[in-house]
Amino acid sequence: MKYFTKTLTILVSFVMMTTGCAPDSREQGSEVKTTYEPAQPNIQDEDGYKVVRGSTRVQDVSVNFDPATKGMTLKGRVEFLPVRSKTVQTVDLNLAGILDAHGFIALKPLNPVEAQSEALKVAAKATCLSESGDCRSSFIDIYVYHNDIVYHHQVESIQDDLTAADPDEEQVPDEELETEGGSDDVEGEPGRYVGDVADDIEKILEVKKPEVKKEEPKKEEPKKEEPKQQEPKKDLPKTETPPRKEEPKKDPPKTETPPKKDPPKKEEPKTAPPKKEEPKKEEPKKDDSKKEEPKQAPKEEPKKETPAAGPAINKVSQAIGAVNAGRLENAANMLVYEQNHQPSGFHVIRPERKTHFATNELAYIIVQMANITKKDLPGYQMSIGDLSREKGGKLGRHKSHTNGLDADVAFYFDNKNLQGAFTSAVTINKPHANWMMKQQWKLFKEVVNTQLIDRIFIHGTLKKALCEHAIATGELKKGDMQSLAAQTLRRLISEKDHHNHFHLRVKCSKAQVRCRQMAEPVNTTGC
Known part of the structure; x- marks a missing residue:
């Protein structure tokens, strides 16, 4: 996605061209609107990033997509209420990008030096929904980074009928489908498009994932326990000093030297049994071959269970x-x-x-x-x-x-x-x-x-x-x-x-x- 900064001059000229000849998406019959807004702001963890939803709103948003150049511009304003603040902040949207081979458009600021800083960043990603591969219909994830928190807002622009049946597919008449299942009238409230929020934040907004250092306090705990155990250890040597005088106890091992001659006599019968054990080794070999046969049967069972x-x-x-x-x-x-x-x-x-x-x-x-x-x-x-x-x-x-x-x-x-x-x-x-x-x-x-x-x-x-x-x-x-x-x-x-x-x-x-x-x-x- 970093190629957008290298092609900034191309994008600027593209925007100048599209503002004159690319029609606004709303003029083509689509409506740019927010997809989903929670009743109350909430903070969620998105693979290590703190993401806030329900604390933003957009104004005067327009989306322009030019099928000839496969370029898109996003203009307008996004307002957000920072966490632990009562003052609403406003960020201007003047973003542009080009459709890639996978049906996505990374939208970056046209003037990144002025718009971006370490404390405040803004970017967006359009995800194309059209079957033809263009972005006549799409949803756009808008991201605002402020003080280590990402504020997420999503809008959609739908121009194509996504529910239209394939004309080349043989269709069953609707009247034949009416006898089963009813009309399924119940539909829940529409939510947001799933997207890939964490990936967008990392690659498009270019914000590094905050490092979590939770293992350090775990290392400190055993260190605190060690000095507690050292105090009683100092008392132990005081009680052990008298036994140090019992040096004559070294004589008993001298009495043990004569029985050392007996072990070699015992070693002779030890060499005899292994001769008898040799035929015993042949018996497990026969058993191994018998055990291998049933092992082949269960190997086939998991293969059938995996699908x-x-x-x-x-x-x-x-x-x-x-x-x-x-x-x-x-x-x-x-x-x-x-x-x-x-x-x-x-x-x-x-x-x-x-x-x-x-x-x-x-x-x-x-x-x-x-x-x-x-x-x-x-x-x-x-x-x-x-x-x-x-x-x-x-x-x-x-x-x-x-x-x-x-x-x-x-x-x-x-x-x-x-x-x-x-x-x-x-x-x-x-x-x-x-x-x-x-x-x-x-x-x-x-x-x-x-x-x-x-x-x-x-x-x-x-x-x-x-x-x-x-x-x-x-x-x-x-x-x-x-x-x-x-x-x-x-x-x-x-x-x-x-x-x-x-x-x-x-x-x-x-x-x-x-x-x-x-x-x-x-x-x-x-x-």
Whole structure:
């Protein structure tokens, strides 16, 4: 990224050119707006950096991208309230950069000498979202460094329809998708795009990670203990002085000299036994060959188990945009995985829909749920419904399922006639008699415990039953929000359309650098 300082004159001339001929992004129909702003300022640790969100706002921000030169400018102002201060500070934004081969633009000040200092720095990074590879649609991370703290603000400029279906892909008619899964109306509040904040701060803002010296006090502790032990040691030699006079005790070893002649006599029989031990050495050789045979069998088992921990995917999938307005790249094909890993523990119930594609993270969770199913319910297959199309985009009546983070999964039933399809687990405002509540509750807790789950949508009647079960078993107590039971119930969202399946959504991981995370659900059980 340091090449921007070397090409400063080129950027200056580029800006002069683009201000005259490159249209403002807002004039092209896009709106530059803040993606997410917490209700209260908070400080988070981003791989060693102190990052503050919710303490900034932008004014008069404009984004210009010229497809011909692949250059972008960012102008405006960013205001931030420093930590432990009541005075708002303002920093002018006059940044520029050029699109790289990976779809990113490092935006640096046009006048770095004037704008940058050791106490105050500003920079930004644009992450392109457009499928064509340009930056007609993008989100921009703005960073302000002040007194060892980084203030982070994020804006987006969307011009392309990221949810548009691929025209070359054979589409299943929407009416055929309406019978399963409902409309998935529930959507959480949109959060920020994940990005790679720590990497941006280091390489674009060019701020070194603060050194943490926590090991020094640990070395001082034993030093303090040593003088305490030395004081009693001074008293010991005083008590030991009288025994020093017992020098005549050296005579006993002289009496021991005659028995020294006996050991050589004993050495003779010692040489005899090894002759008998020689044939004994041959016996373990035969045993070793017998032991080697069973060792070869278990070596093959872990090879089969390793893919069971997660699908073998060569490329890193990319969930682009939000769950209700995104697309998918390098998707994991769960139908192929099922066919290649029998018994897989899960079954794609309608492969003709061509909606069995996921991100690596969702694929991992599906495999984990399948492994739990095989362990707890031998012979049972977990039924998988709609995930996403291979390239994401709009999917029937679903308002999500656009970027590979969502999955519709059937409930557990102990009646074989109810398995294998999406059967309602609610009958007249009560859980179905054949719904396996305890096994369902265990599954939910185990997947939430992976820390990868964003939300799980289920019918309110079913969540109420799980609340009552958790309270009756003592797993959930009044005022508790720290236990696994409490955090699982927090992520179980009541929604009326999810009576015949549960809708699981995974979080954006750090590998999904173009993924927009939903805001965290309210920290309450809802019981």
